[in-house]
């Protein structure tokens with residue numbers, strides 16, 4: 001028998017507010033059609049965590065209601081999240097609702113944690129987008145909407161905070177059309193009673209829904225509307241809804257035509273049409289309520305069950321796996337007793353205890369245990385079915401974002417089938433490059449955002465260096481957007497990441513979870529470097545090591561290229577020699593040469609958009625691989641130093657929403673920040689949306705500057721959008737700053 005109700009993850013361990021409800025009927029086996037894997041996304045502070053808390057409460061998972069301001073929510077479980085009142089790690093919770101199981105991921109809203117959101121989206125089949133009813137579509141809403149678009153995820157919109165007097169439902173719906181180009185279908189409208197309490201009109205059932213506060217909104221009442229203007233108005237809205245839907249759904253259109261009108265169309269048929277159109281991303285059903293005042297949440301959960309897809313309805317690309325195993329790793333957590341636990345969304349096949357698996361890097365893994373956590377304890381199970389989420393122990397090399405398969409050959413066979421079904425004939429090769437390249441066919445490669453900031457990290461004493469390295473390794477498996485490297489020049493460990501908050505959280509987690517009080521150096525911008533022009537060089541290295549003569553002569557060329565990082569020269573004078581090289585030697589040369597691109601000569605930035613072309617290599621008998629590798633690396637370093645590199649600086653894409661009368665002040669300030677205004681559009685009656693790209697170096701303290709210029713009326717989000725060349729003066733300044741001379 002399988003568990004139906006549990007709380008996933010290291011969420012609420014040993015929290016007495018959670019109930020262990022082992023009622024027999026809840027433990028019935030859950031089939032894929034009864035599962036909904038959903039994400040909850042929004043602009044910061046729209047109310048995701050509060051909404052999730054209510055869902056858990058009404059599903060019977062918690063005994064009391066958690067509040068963000070009291071720091072006692074289930075999903076914001078890290079000390080840092082509770083203290084700061086924000087979501088940092090996406091967390092998963094599972095609860096039963098009307099015979100279905102909802103696996104819900106609450107995701108962070110802050111830009112520094114975009115990677116978390118990205119990974120969660122691989123694990124879900126649909127999303128709920130929460131809007132703040134007083135603010136409508138905000139900058140980060142646009143960002144998460146675009147992310148959901150990228151994953152082609154069906155979605156529902158929940159307009160929250162409708163209890164507030166300044167909330168405006170119609171404006172939110174207009175925003176969805178104008179700012180997101182969505183087709184909203186309102187299945188509800190707000191209504192206020194004589195005392196000003198929020199209620200909901202249900203457009204489909206023509207009922208008024210009202211909630212009582214004395215039982216925390218657990219029970220709500222449905223009242224059929226009596227003949228009145230309100231009923232006529234609602235009937236009109238129902239007709240409009242059917243009209244809109246039948247234009248998009250042929251099955252409903254046939255019913256409308258055969259019954260010659262809208263009145264005869266049943267609620268069930270409308271619901272089915274909404275489901276089909278939502279799953280094809282033709283419409284977005286819109287619901288409303290107030291999470292804080294406990295209004296409307298149960299209907300939102302009903303809508304998740306009714307309108308969002310089952311696991312089987314999605315992920316058709318993975319059909320090429322047949323019954324073979326395919327699972328997406330969306331999170332790794334560390335449990336004190338059980339060590340690293342890997343959260344896997346199982347897409348195909350069945351995952352069994354003791355199974356051998358292969359992760360994206362090609363490493364073999366063995367699942368020692370599988371858990372389904374139950375409220376405050378993990379429950380061990382022997383297997384988990386496709387469509388569900390499993391927590392695996394024993395995986396050592398797997399990182400967040402990996403695709404787990406039963407073997408390398410199973411992955412290759414699936415890729416062959418996929419390519420065949422797409423009419424592609426590309427030959428698969430054994431080597432590593434193709435292994436990685438072909439993963440892109442599945443859009444499964446881990447997209448790790450480039451670090452835009454870095455800083456040194458130091459343990460409190462030399463004796464805790466190893467413990468610090470271990471802890472960083474664990475944190476990095478959880479969060480691949482955290483980069484850890486070693487600077488051989490300064491002898492320091494260096495952290496790369498997405499922003500100040502990101503680094504700050506790492507420091508705090510090191511202390512609270514690993515008891516290591518690390519010191520972070522000043523935050524610096526992570527520049528990249530690139531070559532200006534092609535250059536070629538022959539480099540010879542000769543040495544006697546332990547009585548054996550080692551010598552290598554290697555000719556390498558650097559060329560500007562954004563696609564391939566390493567290639568072989570195809571000219572007639574070299575092709576024969578290179579073809580005669582053993583593949584292992586080629587791998588060694590490749591590895592050594594590429595390693596030299598990790599640190600450029602100007603500021604130690606990664607060298608990008610540069611291809612290393614091997615022209616020739618002559619290796620003396622008995623020369624060790626490590627010696628060949630060193631020669632290749634030194635050859636590239638020499639080329640980079642003598643030929644010189646240009647700096648590339650991180651660019652941020654800003655979305656600023658500001659009242660019309662503040663726009664000129666904001667634009668004037670932006671022009672002083674080397675920015676590029678991409679677009680300025682109207683946002684409603686009073687606001688403008690400014691889309692602008694600006695170098696990160698110019699944005700230090702920008703959010704407070706914007707607050708000052710706009711007297712707090714403007715809002716902004718930003719995200720990294722690539723790297724760009726700079727002019728010589730700015731470049732020299734950046735180099736001086738990086739060297740600590742400015």
Ligand SMILES: Nc1nc2c(ncn2[C@@H]2O[C@H](COP(=O)(O)OP(=O)(O)OP(=O)(O)O)[C@@H](O)[C@H]2O)c(=O)[nH]1
Pocket residue numbers: 042043044045046047048049050051068069085086087107108109110160161162163164289290291292293
């Ligand atoms: N008036 C009102 N306030 C609400 C409502 N829902 C949430 N809030 C408040 O809005 C604030 C933000 O709520 P959260 O649930 O933390 O929002 P979030 O989207 O999870 O925020 P992040 O995790 O930081 O992105 C809190 O102070 C909530 O109490 C609501 O329906 N009405």
